[in-house]
Amino acid sequence: MNITGIAAIGAGLAAVGAGIGIGKIGGSAMEAMARQPEMQGKLQTSALVFAAFVEAVALFGVVVAFLQG
Numbered sequence: 001m002n003i004t005g006i007a008a009i010g011a012g013l014a015a016v017g018a019g020i021g022i023g024k025i026g027g028s029a030m031e032a033m034a035r036q037p038e039m040q041g042k043l044q045t046s047a048l049v050f051a052a053f054v055e056a057v058a059l060f061g062v063v064v065a066f067l068q069g
Contacts, residue, residue: 010065018058022051 029047033040 007065007068010068011062014058014061014065017061018054021054021058025050025054 025047029043032043
């Protein structure tokens with residue numbers, strides 16, 4: 001396997017990891033909102049910030065993977 005293929009696998013793994021992370025954040029936020037509906041605004045804001053952090057780390061992983069390839 002050439003270096004480009006390995007970089008593509010790394011980028012794919014970063015994307016899959018981000019999808020799993022954002023899914024866990026969303027699921028946990030929905031569960032928390034179901035338990036305490038009055039906290040919906042704070043939970044939604046926090047979930048959005050955490051999703052942005054996960055996405056930033058995934059983007060960093062994709063860039064590193066392609067720079068290595």
